[in-house]
Amino acid sequence: MSEDELYSPRNPWFSISVGVTAAIAVLSAIVGLIWLPLLQPNLKLAGIWDAICSAAGVPNLPRPAAAVPPAFKTSNVVVTPEMLTRQDQVSIGRGATLAQRCAICHGPQGVSDANSPNLAGQYAAVTYKELNDFKTGARVNVVMSPFAANMADQDMRDVALYYAYLPRVPSSQVNPNLPAPAIVVTGAPMRNIPPCGSCHGEIDIKAGSPWLGGQSAVYIKAQLQAFASGTRRNDISEQMRNIARQMTAEEIDQVARYYEAQP
Amino acid sequence: MTSETDHSPGAHGLGEAVAARIERRWATLSIVIIGVLVGLAAFFGIYHTTMPQGRVETADPTTLHLSGEFVESNLGSVLEVDGSVTVRAIGQQYSFTPQCLVVPAETPITIRATSADVVHGFLIEGTNINTMLVPGYVSDLPISFKAPGEHMMPCQEFCGIGHQGMWGKVKVVDQTTFRNMAASKRRLTCVD
Amino acid sequence: MLINKRLILAHFWLAFIVFGAALVLGAWQMFERSPLNVWHFNPEFYYRSVTAHGTVMGYVFPTLVAMGFGYAISEAALERPLVGRRWAWAGIALVAIGSVVAMIPVSLGLASVLYTFYPPMIGNAFYYIGVVLVVVGSWIWVALMSINLAVWKRDNRDKPVPLAMFANVAGSYLWGWTAVGAALELIFQIIPTALGLTTTIDAGLARVFFSWTLHAIVYFWLIPTYIAYYTIFPRAIGGRLYSDAMGRVAFIMFVVVAMPIGVHHLFADPQVGAGFKFMQSVFTGLVALPTLLTVFTICASAEIASRLRGGRGAFGWIGALPWKNPIMLATALSLVMLGFGGAGGLINMSYQLNTSIHNTQWITGHFHLIFGGAIVIMYFAIAYDLWPHLTGRTLDSYGMMRTQLWLWFIGMIVTTFPWHYVGILGMPRRMAFYDYANPAIAPQAFSVVISAFGGLILLTSGILFLIVLIRGQFAPRGEAGAYSFAIPLHMPARIPVALNSFGLWLALMIGLTIVNYGYPIGQLMAVKNTSVPAVYVGASR
Known part of the structure; x- marks a missing residue:
């Protein structure tokens, strides 16, 4: 053949x-x-x-379903992982000028002992998103809201990039000997609490999640309580409320004290 | 088989023709087994209409929270006019929203879900409810629960370092309880 | 006639060394996620370990075994030195370099994305580049197998290609085509994103590309095992191969239908239409056929050997088999695991049954039983069979070999049966730890402990295996004779050209790929706005 x-x-x-x-x-x-x-x-x-x-498998257009509109302001920031990750010298320079009015509360070098958040070395996406949320009313604070109300989008980007550019300064509370509580290391899986570090930077970063090391315990505790009770709702699709509301009061205390003592 | 004989083993009396015949019988049996299995899958597909998702739909994961059916206030269970229930949910690193789904027993339910970031898995333990959430696409599947009870709802696909902490819950209540809840709220969840 | 023994030995040694390392990781993972361990540790270590374990066991180890065994078959079956020896060394060098390049970022925790990649999660680019190098190295082997067959055919017109070589080349073609899916995903989607050339990726399309590779890769792993069933086993137990032609048919069926069925891994995915899922599930049914044919042929071959040794009765012949022979033992244990694993596979391939176990520990149990069990135990047998020929030294620690094989079998059963069970209970796979104190999952704790012990048994067996090989390397010199393959009961003088060549079957393979994958891929590429932002894993603080 x-x-x-x-x-x-x-x-x-x-x-x-x-x-x-x-x-x-x-x-x-x-x-x-x-x-x-x-x-x-x-x-x-x-x-x-x-x-x-x-x-x-030809895609269909989304069905025009009548969605229930939110009863409160939600964040309208589109957060992506590559957002504001590139340094831009011009932007940082402008941000430095703009940031002078932030120094009263956040310190001239972005670090303060006044229980307001340290911004030095904070991820730019975080600062930008929070400023935006203050401006739109998704997050409300008597001091911050009026400041943000008058900022243009580019101003917020500049300030965010400037603070991201500043080096993190260890707070006066640093205590490297403080053991990490279980809730930080492993979370509580069955309560839907992942390890803090899987989003907040020690292990991995989820875009929009702040670096927590050195922040004041008072501030962290207040924010976790606000997320848990639902008085703070600018986390997109409840990503932080889901976690905070599962935490016990004691765990919130532990987390706040631990992160205050971190560099 | 068109192979030809050039020697015969003889010693144990197994002729080539016999060998080929037995082999053919086995091959036929194998084909029948496979035919039956494939036929069964088609049969259940037809008579229980348990087929994979019928339509492909897309959704932009970065703007789910801005508009459309997956905005925060629209997530959860809703009683439709025809008596069925639609549940909308999203998966994100590292939780489902709503974190706790509440649904009625013995009611046709449609789950509509998508992912806001990476690939997640949607699995309700103790049931055969199981699908993937792929960012960019909407998962839509018909489900129902036989009896009231509670189920764990873990993410079944590796979605990052916090994957092991991504556990939600499903609370199945009886129809009357659900109707009473639905009378006072437009979107139901069992998140406290 | 084995000429390039150093080349072949290098493949096997590299394969078994990386296997040993990955086995240690596997056993550790079993332990640390079980209730035996206090689970307060950084979960990233677990995912890092799983990435390394999967990459080595899935991409490096079986590829090296297939390559080394392929070169041995080419020389022994065609009875001529390998053509392209230098290229073969280049191939293994690429695999080795690729493995190192991939493992550096993985061990640093920069690419904990698991070996199935999971875009839009994106790790360090060098991880993916390393995997591509491994695949390119193996493609050199694919080309060499094809070339060696062609050279032999030119000089041996009208002669049947020896079954071992026919199957070997079938396996190489299968792999060559199968690897294309993941290669497309890596080269056109993941690596550009990992290098920062683009910041978005179509995760749905990537999953379709990966499914192209994901199922048929198992058949690539399986082919050396089936070659051993058909061409080593009957000879090793002093029998004959029942049917040469049926062997060819089985390998041809693998070439044609093993690949264009991968969408059954995407049954639960929202981006592929239900129609294509159904079509591919039908073809998935077909791929069970060559295995059923093989089981018959191998059992019949065993019966021939037994009756030649004086075995009697309808079932009495089983007792008369040479059970002390490690190859006999390995094959029997392999078939038992293939039976259990295959039964599980029939459940996975059905859309309706799959939904109750999709992505649970059941799946982990299933592929460990098939690959780690049925397939790898025959890799051991192949090594035991080839070693005296490769080293020129005697390998006679038969007791140790039998112990090793039994331990592997027992370990695999003890590991995977509880996994199947907790999978049915709904235990999701790939989690770093579980809080077994929670009443919702507490009933799974006992089974997980059992399977952790299985991991230890497997590790013991793996160490024993390496000891046997090392002892063989230092044993007294002994002439093993020419390496030969099983002789069929009825040696065909002439076989149809269809069973002696690949053109038709490759055309069918590619044609079926176009029918089953062409539209789903083309359509996903055409749809706009489904690319999503890449989520970079292991990014710096």
Whole structure:
């Protein structure tokens, strides 16, 4: 038998293998693309062509469902991992000028002992998002809200990049000997509490999550309590409220004290 | 088989023709077994309409919170006019929102869910409810629960370092309780 | 006739060394996620370890075994020195370099994305580049196998290609085509994102590309095992191969249908249409056929050997088999694990049953039983069989070999059966730890402890295996004779050209890929706005 004869309908190996393969493909295509979809009432198909398209995976436009609008302001910042991760000298320079009015509370070098958050070395995406949320009212604070209200989008980016550029300064409370509590290291898996560090930077970063080391315990505790009670709701899709409301008062205390003592 | 004999083993009396016949019988049996298995899958697909998701839908994971059906205030369970229930949820690093789903027993339910960042998995323990949440696409699946009770709802796909902490809950209540809850709130969850 | 013994030995040694290292990680993972361990530790270490374990066991170890065994088959079956010896050394060098390049970022915790990549999570670019180098190295092997077959055919027109070589080349083609899916995903999607050239990636499309590789890679792992079933086992127990032609049919079926069925891994994915899922599930059914044929042929071959040794009765012949022979023992244990694993596989391939176990520990149990059990135990057998020929020294620690094989079998059962069980209970896979104190999952704790002990048994067996090989390397010199393969009961004088060549089958393989994957891939590429932001893993503070 020569090669020529193999690719000939007269060769049973050729005709049977190609025929069987094609038959299975065609049959399964008819069943999978036409018959089975038409049998499913919940698909509400508009005919055979619609059946084929949807079973083949042609995307449908999202259904215009009437969504319940939020009863409160939610954050409208689109946070992406690469957001504000590039240094920009011009922006940092402008940010330095703008940041002078922040120094009263946040310290001239972005570090303060006044229980307001330290901003030096904070991820730019975090500072930018919080400023934005203060401006839109998604987050409310008597001091911050008026400041943010007058800031342009570029101002917020500049300030955020400037603070990200400043080196983190260890707070006066640093205590490297303080052991990490279980709630920080492992969280409580069955209560939907992951390790803090899986988002906040010690292990990995989730965009929009702040660096916590050196922040005042009073501030951390107040924010966790606000997330837990729902008085602070600018975390996108409840990502932090889900965690805080599962934490016990004692765990909130432990976390606050631990992070205050970290560099 | 078109192979030809050039010697016969003889010693144990197994002729080539016999060998080929037994082999053919086994091959036929194997094909029948596989045919039955594939047929069963098709059968259940037809008579229990348990088929994979029928339509592909897309959703932008970065703007879920701005508009559309996955805004925070629209997540949770809603009683539709036809008596069925729709549950909308999202998966994100490292929680489901709502963190606790409340649904009625013995009611047709449609789950509509998507991911806000990476690939997550949606699994309700003690049931066969199990699907993937792939960012960019909406997962839509019909489910129902036989009886009231509580189920754990872990993320079943590796989604980052906090994956092991991504456990939600499902609370199944009886129909009357659910209807009473639905009368006072437009979107139901069992998050305290 | 084995000529390039150093080349082949280098492949096997490298394979088994990395296997040993990954086995240690595996046993550690079993322990640390069990209730035996206090789970207060950084979960990142677990995911880092799983990434290394999976990458080595999935990409490096079986590839090296297939390559080394492939070169041995080429020389022994075709009875001529390997053509392209220098290229073969380049191939193993690429695999070795790729492994190191991949493992550096993994061990630093810069690429804890698991060996299945999971975009849009993106780790350090060198991890992916290393994996690509491993694949490119193996493609050199694919080309060499094809070239060696062609050179032999040119000089041996009208002669049947020896079954071992036919199967070996079938496996190489299968791998060559199978690896394309992951290669496309890595080269066109993941690596550009990891290098920062783009910051978004279509995760749905990436998953489809990966499914192209994900299922058929298992058959690539399986082919050396099946070659051993067909061509080593009957000879080693003093019997004949029942049917040469059926062997060829089985390997041809693997080439044609093993690859274009990967979408059954995406049954629960929202980005692929239900119609294509159904089509591929039908073809998934077909891939069970070559295995059923193989089980028959191998059992029949064993019966022939037994009756030649005086075995009697309908079942009495089983007792007359040479059970003290490690190859006999390994094959029997392998078939038992293949039976259990295959039964589990039939459940996975059905959309309806799959939903109750999808991505639970059941799946981990399933592929460890099939790959780690049925397949790897035959890698041990292949090494035991080849070693005296490669080293020129006697390998006669049979007692130790049998102990090792039994331990592997017992370890694999003890590990994977509890995994299957907790999977049915709904235990999700790939979690660093579980809070077993919680009543909702407390009933799973006992099973997890049992499987952790299974991990220790497997580790013991692995160490024993390496000891046997090392002893073989220092044993007294002994002439092992020419390396040979099993002779069929009825040696075909002439076989149909269809069973002696690959053109038709490769055309069917590619054609079926286009039918089953062409539209889903094309359509996902065409859809706009489904690329999502990359989530960089292990980024600096």
